[in-house]
Structure formats: C-alpha cells, structure tokens
Amino acid sequence: MIEVIPILVAVAVCYFFYLMTYAQSSIPRWRTIKMFNKLPGPEAPFFVGAAFELMRLELHDILSWMKERFDAHGGSYALWMMGNPIYLTADPEVAEVILTSTKNINKGTDYQSLEHWLHDGLLLSTGEKWKQRRKMLTPSFHFKILDNSTDCMNKNWKKVVHKFLESKGVVEPLPIMGRGALDIICETAMGTELGETDERSKEYVRAVKRANEVSVVRMLSPFMRSSLLFSFTSMSRQHNKDVQILHEFTEKVITKRREEFEDEKRVEASEYSEADEKKRQVFLDSLLELSEKENMSSTDIREEVDTFMFAGHDTTSTGLQYLLMHLGENPEVQEKAYQEQVEIFGYSDRDVTKDDLSKMHYLDQVIKESMRLHPPAPQIARELSEDAPLPNGLVIPSQTKIVLNIFNLHRNPKYWSDPDAFKPERFSLEESKNRHPYSYIPFSAGPRNCIGQKFAMLEMKIGASTILRSCKISSVTKSSDLKYKMLIVLQPSTPIKVEISPRN
Numbered sequence: 220m221i222e223v224i225p226i227l228v229a230v231a232v233c234y235f236f237y238l239m240t241y242a243q244s245s246i247p248r249w250r251t252i253k254m255f256n257k258l259p260g261p262e263a264p265f266f267v268g269a270a271f272e273l274m275r276l277e278l279h280d281i282l283s284w285m286k287e288r289f290d291a292h293g294g295s296y297a298l299w300m301m302g303n304p305i306y307l308t309a310d311p312e313v314a315e316v317i318l319t320s321t322k323n324i325n326k327g328t329d330y331q332s333l334e335h336w337l338h339d340g341l342l343l344s345t346g347e348k349w350k351q352r353r354k355m356l357t358p359s360f361h362f363k364i365l366d367n368s369t370d371c372m373n374k375n376w377k378k379v380v381h382k383f384l385e386s387k388g389v390v391e392p393l394p395i396m397g398r399g400a401l402d403i404i405c406e407t408a409m410g411t412e413l414g415e416t417d418e419r420s421k422e423y424v425r426a427v428k429r430a431n432e433v434s435v436v437r438m439l440s441p442f443m444r445s446s447l448l449f450s451f452t453s454m455s456r457q458h459n460k461d462v463q464i465l466h467e468f469t470e471k472v473i474t475k476r477r478e479e480f481e482d483e484k485r486v487e488a489s490e491y492s493e494a495d496e497k498k499r500q501v502f503l504d505s506l507l508e509l510s511e512k513e514n515m516s517s518t519d520i521r522e523e524v525d526t527f528m529f530a531g532h533d534t535t536s537t538g539l540q541y542l543l544m545h546l547g548e549n550p551e552v553q554e555k556a557y558q559e560q561v562e563i564f565g566y567s568d569r570d571v572t573k574d575d576l577s578k579m580h581y582l583d584q585v586i587k588e589s590m591r592l593h594p595p596a597p598q599i600a601r602e603l604s605e606d607a608p609l610p611n612g613l614v615i616p617s618q619t620k621i622v623l624n625i626f627n628l629h630r631n632p633k634y635w636s637d638p639d640a641f642k643p644e645r646f647s648l649e650e651s652k653n654r655h656p657y658s659y660i661p662f663s664a665g666p667r668n669c670i671g672q673k674f675a676m677l678e679m680k681i682g683a684s685t686i687l688r689s690c691k692i693s694s695v696t697k698s699s700d701l702k703y704k705m706l707i708v709l710q711p712s713t714p715i716k717v718e719i720s721p722r723n
C-alpha cells in the first residue's frame with residue numbers, strides 16, 4: 220500500500236497541473252484517446268508525450284526537431300503533449316481536409332497566450348462571433364482599403380529606400396521596413412499618420428516583438444502555459460507592461476480617428492470635397508460606423524484594431540526581409556527582376572500604379588518563391604470539433620489539436636523538387652499548373668484564410684519594386700546559415716543583414 224502512495228500523489232499532481240495548464244481545452248474523451256492512439260507517430264510516453272523533450276529545446280531547434288519527425292513519418296505524425304492529442308502535419312492532403320472544413324475553425328489553446336493582448340479579435344475569435352465578424356469586416360477591409368492605399372504605400376516605401384541609402388552599406392532591413400509597414404497600416408487602415416520621430420511607435424514595434432516571443436515560449440512550455448504559474452515569472456511582469464504599451468498605442472489611434480470621424484459627421488454631405496471623401500475611406504471608419512449599427516463596444520473595436528495592426532505590419536516586413544536576402548544571394552534573379560522594372564518604368568522613380576503591378580509577372584514569382592521558403596506565418600493551429608477523415612483512410616478524432624507546419628509543408632520533397640533551392644520559375648503558369656493547391660499556403664486557405672492577403676501582396680510588390688529600382692542588394696547573411704525562432708511570425712535567430720548600394 221505504502222508503495223502506491225507516491226504513485227497516486229504523482230498522478231494527482233500531474234492531473235492538477237494538467238487542469239491548471241489546459242483549463243480551457245476539453246479533457247480527451249475515451250473515444251478520442253482510442254482513435255488517436257491508432258494514428259502513427261514517434262514513440263513517446265502516454266499523456267506526457269513530447270512535453271519535456273520540447274521544453275529542453277531552444278526556439279531555434281524546433282523546426283528541425285519537427286522536420287526530422289515529418290521525414291520519418293511521411294509528413295504527419297501524432298503526439299501526446301501533457302494530455303493533449305496533437306497531430307502535426309506538413310502534408311498538403313491533410314491541410315486540404317482541415318482547412319476546407321467549415322466546422323473545424325477553432326484555433327484551440329495554442330493561441331491562448333495572445334489573448335491578453337488581442338482578446339477576441341478576428342485572429343483569435345471562434346464560433347458565431349468569428350463568423351459574424353468575418354462577414355462584417357470582409358467588405359470594409361477588402362474593397363475600400365485597397366483602392367486608397369497605393370499612394371500611401373508608394374510614399375512610405377520611398378522613405379524606406381531613402382533610409383537604406385542613407386545607411387550607406389550594410390543594413391539590418393527589418394527594423395526599417397517594420398517601421399515602414401507600421402506607417403502603412405496606420406495610415407491606410409486607421410487613418411493616422413505617425414510622426415517620424417514618434418517614440419511611441421518605436422516602443423510599439425519593440426513590444427510587438429517581445430509579445431510575439433512570450434506567446435511562443437508559453438505555447439511550448441507546459442509550465443508557462445498555466446496562467447497561474449506564468450504570473451509568478453519576470454517574463455509575465457514584462458508582458459503586462461508590453462500589453463499596456465500596445466493597448467495605449469492603439470487606444471490613441473482610435474481616439475484620434477474617432478474625433479475626426481465625429482467632426483466629419485457634423486459636416487453637411489454637400490460640403491464634402493472629393494479629398495474628404497477619399498480620406499474617410501479607412502478600415503477604422505467602417506469599424507466606427509459598424510460600432511453604432513452593430514452595438515460594438517470600445518473593447519470590441521480595440522481588439523480588432525490590435526489584431527489588424529499586428530497582423531498587418533509584422534508579417535509583410537518580415538516577408539520582405541527574406542526577399543531582400545534571396546535577391547542578394549541570387550544576383551541573376553535580381554537582375555531579371557530589375558530588368559522587368561526597367562521595361563515598365565524606364566529609369567523613372569515614379570510611383571507604382573495598379574496598371575504597373577499587373578505587368579510585374581516575374582516579380583510576382585520571386586515574391587511567391589521567397590514566401591515558399593520563408594512563410595512569414597510559419598505555422599497555424601486548429602482544435603477539431605468534428606472528426607477529420609483523411610484520404611489515406613486514417614481518421615483524426617475530434618478534440619485533436621492540429622499543428623499545420625507551413626514552413627515544412629512548403630519544403631515537402633514529395634511536392635517540391637530540390638525543395639531548399641530558390642527558384643522563382645516554379646511559380647510560372649506552366650510549372651504551377653499541376654501542383655497540389657494546398658502545397659503552397661502562405662496565407663492559409665479556406666474560410667479562415669488571411670483576410671489581408673490582397674493588401675499584403677499589394678504592399679510587398681510596391682515595396683519590392685521601389686527598392687529594386689533604386690538599390691542594388693548583395694547578401695551578407697547566407698540563407699544556408701540561418702536558424703529560425705519558431706515564433707508566430709518567422710524570425711531568424713540572428714538579424715538578417717544585406718548590403719545596399721544605389722542603382723544610379
């Protein structure tokens with residue numbers, strides 16, 4: 220009897236710990252456990268699974284840890300992690316089943332650590348709330364914003380080029396482009412221009428970076444997942460300060476725009492000039508309008524502003540930093556992309572128009588190939604609310620958490636020959652024709668795909684065209700030396716550097 224006591228105590232401690240850590244996820248039913256245990260995966264102890272193994276890894280070792288297991292198990296595998304059944308996949312066939320489902324749209328507990336900051340905004344919300352918000356926000360975001368954003372994007376990418384050239388030589392492009400992308404989202408979506416030396420913007424960008432890191436540390440560590448245990452750490456205290464910085468920043472943006480919005484409403488319709496009308500068409504105005512019609516509270520508005528500000532600036536600047544690295548490493552690709560620009564613009568530094576964009580076929584391929592190798596959002600997650608039958612006959616039971624690793628899916632050797640090589644021609648019409656539609660999903664796919672996809676491609680193309688026409692890029696960082704921090708947004712462990720010289 221005495222020998223059994225420590226075991227019972229250990230089980231009780233584990234269970235208590237489990238409840239504290241995963242309070243928001245459902246405890247797997249017996250049916251789930253039985254079905255899940257039939258799925259192929261690496262040997263690991265039941266319940267605890269790979270939790271302790273993962274905890275010992277550095278952030279930059281996680282992608283290769285996953286890859287080894289994808290390679291060994293044909294692209295997907297099942298794994299327990301502290302009582303959570305997790306199915307990890309880099310297989311387009313599985314991605315198609317998961318992403319096309321209109322039922323399996325829940326993000327699950329992996330995103331829990333972003334809640335303090337983004338609350339129930341579009342990225343994190345689920346069920347009816349998400350459906351209603353997505354329906355409400357799609358038209359206001361897509362059509363109005365795209366029409367009015369090219370001028371602002373041109374202006375801000377020219378500023379970025381100016382800063383690159385001023386730096387004379389080797390630059391770390393991310394902070395400069397991150398600021399450019401923040402200016403673009405603030406101006407186009409929120410109607411707010413940030414001052415050039417605005418200290419709050421710098422603080423905001425730094426706080427976004429730290430919040431991103433905290434969320435992944437918490438995602439991976441069973442101890443840090445528990446809000447209670449996390450609250451005792453110094454990281455939690457810094458995180459609270461960061462969230463305050465992030466919220467104060469967006470609240471200022473909202474207050475400023477709300478005042479202008481109220482002023483504009485007071486002006487008689489007949490007094491509007493065309494310029495006023497154009498100025499009015501920003502995403503935040505639509506939110507403020509909707510807040511009156513749909514009874515949205517100020518927290519409802521702020522959670523969407525926080526979501527769009529985060530999702531809308533970090534991803535595009537991160538995508539562009541990898542693009543510059545690839546252009547620097549592949550001078551023949553850079554020259555071909557530059558010559559396409561010369562054909563469209565001559566040697567002019569005029570603004571990019573929508574008509575110009577439709578002629579940038581090669582640049583489009585280069586951007587796509589860069590996002591294949593370096594998808595800014597490297598991984599997404601779901602928690603199944605219904606079983607997912609796979610084409611190979613296996614069934615992933617409801618309650619399973621899906622980790623869809625876009626980074627490894629984009630390099631899956633079954634779908635991409637020479638997967639680690641940078642070859643933009645893969646995206647020519649001819650070569651793309653017979654490719655599996657879910658083998659390339661940087662913006663995810665299906666009902667919960669990226670709402671800002673068109674905006675992001677527009678911004679990246681204008682940015683790349685502006686930079687290419689004025690700057691020659693050589694690589695300092697070698698892509699083969701890169702290690703990555705597996706964050707919500709894919710960041711290298713050490714900053715990417717390129718050398719910039721003027722074209723003329």
Ligand code: HEM
Nearest residue numbers: 341342530531534535538595596599662663669670671675
């Ligand atoms: C290169 C740039 C971008 C990439 C690679 C990207 C990627 C993604 C991905 C993969 C998702 C799905 C996330 C998931 O299922 O968990 C997503 C969702 C989302 N993205 Fe983007 N994104 C980019 C730019 C943008 C921009 C510019 C905006 C807004 C201005 C934006 C707003 C959003 C929002 C609000 C969602 C949540 C959609 C929903 O759940 O209904 N993204 N993005």
